Amino acid sequence: MTRKPVVGVMGGAEVGAEVCALARELGKRIAERGWVLLNGGRDAGVMRASAAGAHEAGGTVIGILPDADTSRAAPDLDYAIVTGMGDARNLINVLSSDVVIACPGGAGTLSEVALALKNGKHVILLGWDAGNAFTAFRQSGLLTMVHTAAEAIEEVSASVETRGLHQPE
Amino acid sequence: MTRKPVVGVMGGAEVGAEVCALARELGKRIAERGWVLLNGGRDAGVMRASAAGAHEAGGTVIGILPDADTSRAAPDLDYAIVTGMGDARNLINVLSSDVVIACPGGAGTLSEVALALKNGKHVILLGWDAGNAFTAFRQSGLLTMVHTAAEAIEEVSASVETRGLHQPE
Amino acid sequence: MTRKPVVGVMGGAEVGAEVCALARELGKRIAERGWVLLNGGRDAGVMRASAAGAHEAGGTVIGILPDADTSRAAPDLDYAIVTGMGDARNLINVLSSDVVIACPGGAGTLSEVALALKNGKHVILLGWDAGNAFTAFRQSGLLTMVHTAAEAIEEVSASVETRGLHQPE
Amino acid sequence: MTRKPVVGVMGGAEVGAEVCALARELGKRIAERGWVLLNGGRDAGVMRASAAGAHEAGGTVIGILPDADTSRAAPDLDYAIVTGMGDARNLINVLSSDVVIACPGGAGTLSEVALALKNGKHVILLGWDAGNAFTAFRQSGLLTMVHTAAEAIEEVSASVETRGLHQPE
Numbered sequence: 001m002t003r004k005p006v007v008g009v010m011g012g013a014e015v016g017a018e019v020c021a022l023a024r025e026l027g028k029r030i031a032e033r034g035w036v037l038l039n040g041g042r043d044a045g046v047m048r049a050s051a052a053g054a055h056e057a058g059g060t061v062i063g064i065l066p067d068a069d070t071s072r073a074a075p076d077l078d079y080a081i082v083t084g085m086g087d088a089r090n091l092i093n094v095l096s097s098d099v100v101i102a103c104p105g106g107a108g109t110l111s112e113v114a115l116a117l118k119n120g121k122h123v124i125l126l127g128w129d130a131g132n133a134f135t136a137f138r139q140s141g142l143l144t145m146v147h148t149a150a151e152a153i154e155e156v157s158a159s160v161e162t163r164g165l166h167q168p169e
Numbered sequence: 170m171t172r173k174p175v176v177g178v179m180g181g182a183e184v185g186a187e188v189c190a191l192a193r194e195l196g197k198r199i200a201e202r203g204w205v206l207l208n209g210g211r212d213a214g215v216m217r218a219s220a221a222g223a224h225e226a227g228g229t230v231i232g233i234l235p236d237a238d239t240s241r242a243a244p245d246l247d248y249a250i251v252t253g254m255g256d257a258r259n260l261i262n263v264l265s266s267d268v269v270i271a272c273p274g275g276a277g278t279l280s281e282v283a284l285a286l287k288n289g290k291h292v293i294l295l296g297w298d299a300g301n302a303f304t305a306f307r308q309s310g311l312l313t314m315v316h317t318a319a320e321a322i323e324e325v326s327a328s329v330e331t332r333g334l335h336q337p338e
Numbered sequence: 339m340t341r342k343p344v345v346g347v348m349g350g351a352e353v354g355a356e357v358c359a360l361a362r363e364l365g366k367r368i369a370e371r372g373w374v375l376l377n378g379g380r381d382a383g384v385m386r387a388s389a390a391g392a393h394e395a396g397g398t399v400i401g402i403l404p405d406a407d408t409s410r411a412a413p414d415l416d417y418a419i420v421t422g423m424g425d426a427r428n429l430i431n432v433l434s435s436d437v438v439i440a441c442p443g444g445a446g447t448l449s450e451v452a453l454a455l456k457n458g459k460h461v462i463l464l465g466w467d468a469g470n471a472f473t474a475f476r477q478s479g480l481l482t483m484v485h486t487a488a489e490a491i492e493e494v495s496a497s498v499e500t501r502g503l504h505q506p507e
Numbered sequence: 508m509t510r511k512p513v514v515g516v517m518g519g520a521e522v523g524a525e526v527c528a529l530a531r532e533l534g535k536r537i538a539e540r541g542w543v544l545l546n547g548g549r550d551a552g553v554m555r556a557s558a559a560g561a562h563e564a565g566g567t568v569i570g571i572l573p574d575a576d577t578s579r580a581a582p583d584l585d586y587a588i589v590t591g592m593g594d595a596r597n598l599i600n601v602l603s604s605d606v607v608i609a610c611p612g613g614a615g616t617l618s619e620v621a622l623a624l625k626n627g628k629h630v631i632l633l634g635w636d637a638g639n640a641f642t643a644f645r646q647s648g649l650l651t652m653v654h655t656a657a658e659a660i661e662e663v664s665a666s667v668e669t670r671g672l673h674q675p676e
Contacts, residue, residue, distance in 0.1 A: 085426050088422065092251065095253050107644070118614035130638075134617070276455040283448035287444065303448070400588075407602075
């Protein structure tokens with residue numbers, strides 16, 4: 001059996017309506033490609049919006065919760081992984097993803113971008129710039145930047161093909 | 170949206186053919202009920218066998234891997250959660266499960282039984298006895314013992330109903 | 339530089355006065371030998387009592403906290419390690435110890451005994467019996483049982499010598 | 508009892524001689540102030556150099572290891588905390604520090620800067636600039652930049668006084 005590609009969607013818990021709309025569109029497009037959406041699982045910001053978008057389009061959503069129970073889980077998760085490990089779950093978010101898309105967020109999102117790159121994951125920044133601290137990764141191609149959800153999907157698609165992951169038919 | 174009940178299946182990586190057959194039957198029965206099977210994800214012992222049984226019956230299997238990649242994952246996982254945290258993932262196994270069934274195993278399985286009980290999870294021992302160190306939990310009803318996979322399923326069913334979890338139709 | 343032997347002291351947060359007195363004596367004896375005492379760090383039960391005993395005798399105490407800050411730390415810690423990982427820190431407790439002494443406790447303590455044995459650590463049960471689930475480890479000698487703090491210290495001493503750890507002069 | 512201030516020193520495992528010299532000087536100065544130095548514990552780069560500097564000056568060094576044993580520990584650690592959790596230990600590094608100094612490094616160091624800021628820790632960048640992704644933290648004063656070890660020590664000193672941590676006499 002071959003598992004479906006897993007696309008990690010990171011981003012802030014406290015973001016504006018525009019970022020939430022972007023995350024929702026992204027979730028929808030990930031689901032339409034038949035990929036699994038994985039995020040941090042909470043009922044807030046990019047987590048809630050991306051889960052909702054994927055769910056509406058009939059996709060599958062896995063949430064990796066920092067809490068020790070599901071009381072703060074987003075309503076649209078198909079599967080809730082309960083870690084009880086706080087921010088240490090950020091590592092699990094990126095290790096469990098074949099490719100990571102980072103929407104705008106705060107220090108938590110930056111930690112996920114850094115942990116993903118450290119572990120050799122392709123990271124796609126959607127609608128923001130992580131700045132010159134990450135220049136080496138931009139140059140190596142492990143970190144890419146796009147402006148729209150559609151472009152992010154194209155990046156994931158290329159990444160999935162390049163790295164030989166299974167594309168669901 | 171209501172998530173399906175998640176049944177954690179714990180047990181040894183190095184067990185005999187009889188225990189593997191039991192785990193496989195258990196996986197099959199969990200899938201037939203429409204529950205999600207969650208285990209430690211590796212390609213060995215109770216993990217591999219229970220995943221195979223659930224997969225054959227058309228069920229869904231989530232594996233929580235101790236490793237930092239999927240190179241040692243069981244072939245029948247639908248979703249691989251990559252923790253990179255070694256035995257610390259044992260906590261995630263039980264926190265992510267609504268009910269835990271423990272097949273025979275070694276010290277790793279005992280740690281999962283203990284961590285599950287500490288976190289108030291109903292634990293069902295299938296085919297073995299955790300002994301007098303766990304007597305208080307036997308008396309409170311949080312720990313129960315059964316001899317067959319069919320009995321374990323009945324225990325899970327009662328537990329799911331009692332605790333108000335959603336039963337998929 | 340050779341690090342001092344580290345003796346992990348596990349045991350319940352909710353235990354009676356007798357167990358606390360035992361833990362306090364144990365802490366005192368560990369400090370008198372020049373060993374470092376490591377425990378779960380919280381201001382309760384065996385953690386608080388063993389730290390107090392070691393501190394009174396001029397020893398060094400490291401506490402591995404499950405919390406994300408030190409607000410619940412025992413007053414007698416020299417060094418507080420803040421994990422923010424809840425019960426997942428139980429693994430760190432035992433991996434960081436050269437030898438583990440387990441005083442009476444509940445499911446948390448049982449999880450530490452199991453995780454220690456899984457990782458090949460010598461575990462000494464002080465004043466209780468983990469029961470028949472752990473018989474194989476009793477037979478291999480990895481798990482031993484004693485009734486007094488003095489006996490536990492003798493076990494640690496033998497273990498430290500056998501395994502070639504440095505004994506502070 | 509009041510614990511001594513703990514200064515976390517982060518930075519790359521693969522850095523040049525100049526950065527190692529800087530880390531060594533930093534370790535020495537931290538020890539001279541009577542503070543505890545905490546780092547990632549491995550025998551490489553900033554970890555090894557800062558531990559050596561502190562040790563030479565008679566200070567105390569705690570290393571938080573990602574590994575499940577001490578085989579890769581720096582020689583100058585007084586206390587080795589063995590997590591077995593890989594990069595998830597980066598969170599423990601910063602949560603256990605009262606103030607964090609980040610020497611130059613790669614994505615791992617960036618993850619520690621981000622996790623520290625997310626958890627409200629004062630972060631001092633020594634000899635490098637994390638760039639515009641962290642501008643908001645620069646403006647709030649939680650993130651500061653310095654060019655020399657002496658300046659970093661002054662920043663820590665001010666931070667320790669402001670936040671009311673105990674200064675060893």
